[in-house]
Amino acid sequence: MGTALLLLRPDAAPVRAPTASAAGTVKLLLDGQYGARFAGELSASRQGYFSSRIEVAAQPEDPEFVQTIARQHAIGVTSGQKFLLASWRGAPVTAFAASFLDTSVAIFTLESSGLRRPADLVGKRVGYRRASEGDVVFDAMMAQLGLPRSQITKVPDRDSFEALRGGQVDAIIAAIDEQPDPSSSTFTKLNVIKPQDYGIHVPGLVYFASNALVHEQPSMIADVLQGLIRGWQFTYADYARSVPVLAGAGPARLNSERLKFELQQLRPLVLPTGGRIGDYDESRWRTLRDILLFAKLGEEDVPLAQTVNYQFLRDVYRRSPDLAAPGAWSEEK
Structure with missing residues (x-):
């Protein structure tokens, strides 16, 4: 360090x-x-x-x-x-x-997946980091919306955009400023779900x-x-x-x-x-x-x-x- x-x-x-x-x-x-x-x-x-x-x-x-x-x-x-x-x-x-x-936390999905709302994530795989700010905020958002968290498969340490593009998960929890920019060779069109839009401030x-x-x-x-x-x-x-x-x-x-x-x-x-x-x-x-x-x-x-x-x-x-x-x-x- x-x-x-x-x-x-x-x-x-x-x-x-x-x-x-x-x-x-x-x-x-x-x-x-x-x-x-x-x-x-x-x-x-x-x-x-x-x-x-x-x-x-x-x-x-x-x-x-x-x-x-x-x-x-x-x-x-x-x-x-x-x-x-x-x-x-x-x-x-x-x-x-x-x-x-x-919070800078957001949930990203591939635009082609059609997953655009928290409810769309039920039954899907979500990459995250344990006990992180993203983990806590995501759970709070889903609970506030009354969505069944037990029906979401959370995959630890698969919260990279590489994991999302490679199909290892259907969504990832990451910071809003970590997404690839349009000039990047790894740029992919994404859907962004922001907890603020669902009452988590x-x-x-x-x-x-x-x-x-x-x-x-x-x-x-x-x-x-x-x-x-x-x-x-x-x-x-x-x-x-x-x-x-x-x-x-x-x-x-x-x-x-x-x-x-x-x-x-x-x-x-x-x-x-x-x-x-x-x-x-x-x-x-x-x-x-x-x-x-x-x-x-x-x-x-x-x-x-x-x-x-x-x-x-x-x-x-x-x-x-x-x-x-x-x-x-x-x-x-």
């Missing part, structure tokens, strides 16, 4: 005074590889939207990612599921916003920090949140500007066309119609709690009120109402 570091400083001094303490740099750790999923974080760093000294680091495949954030008194971004389960197990962390306001990727950092440096959390919002605005304002910045943000240059395709898939999760960047709501957290309990993945030993903070979002949008204004970034370019 490696950690790639990306320490980025703005070219010009920001107008706002730094809010970091004399302790120096605070880490913002990403639970995954550099890419479209973390475009807001990378844009904020590259464009100098953080007034505090923030060190962005990709830390993929850390099985104790949430605990790592707590130990290092850092800020992190991971799935709502990982965050909530870790907090139930005692990790001293607090969520303060979300990058994906909805849970936080996708969430921003959180160690309780110590939240309590000792709340002004830094607020500063980072404002920078993240501006980072996502920059990302979606104009792909011609943002994609080249993002393509060169990591240790290895990313493919610009693929990056743009993934950003297009993820946009509705970052900014749903009528929503504000980062601004999760309590109902999504309650739904996530309920489906995790339904899946018997944990016990709610720590109530949501102690692990999820809404005040940072309220304060940032109250102090800077321009952040919520539907400017040029509201239209995809």
Whole structure:
């Protein structure tokens, strides 16, 4: 398991005074590889939207990612599921916003199969990963629709598009941004079933920090949140500007066309119609709690009120109402 570091400083001094303490740099750790999923974080760093000294680091495949954030008194971004389960197990962390306001999980079938709705999957083979976010969300969707999960054959570790194209399964559960783009040699026309279309709304990727950092440096959390919002605005304002910045943000240059395709898939999760960047709501957290309990993945030993903070979002949008204004970034370019 490696950690790639990306320490980025703005070219010009920001107008706002730094809010970091004399302790120096605070880490913002990403639970995954550099890419479209973390475009807001990378844009904020590259464009100098953080007034505090923030060190962005990709830390993929850390099985104790949430605990790592707590130990290092850092800020992190991971799935709502990982965050909530870790907090139930005692990790001293607090969520303060979300990058994906909805889950990125989707169910894919071949267009030629005619499988277009959840009901069509009854009696079929579905590739998945055990105890993953996709597994939990899929089961919750089928249960909510009253469909017989016992009549679906779930095939573990067959959740790749290769398995779907090869006929090993009839459907797969995967992230919306993992699908092949039209320019790919492996592109196949697909049907996409989104849990959101069937009433399942849970936080996708969430921003959180160690309780110590939240309590000792709340002004830094607020500063980072404002920078993240501006980072996502920059990302979606104009792909011609943002994609080249993002393509060169990591240790290895990313493919610009693929990056743009993934950003297009993820946009509705970052900014749903009528929503504000980062601004999760309590109902999504309650739904996530309920489906995790339904899946018997944990016990709610720590109530949501102690692990999820809404005040940072309220304060940032109250102090800077321009952040919520539907400017040029509201239209995809």
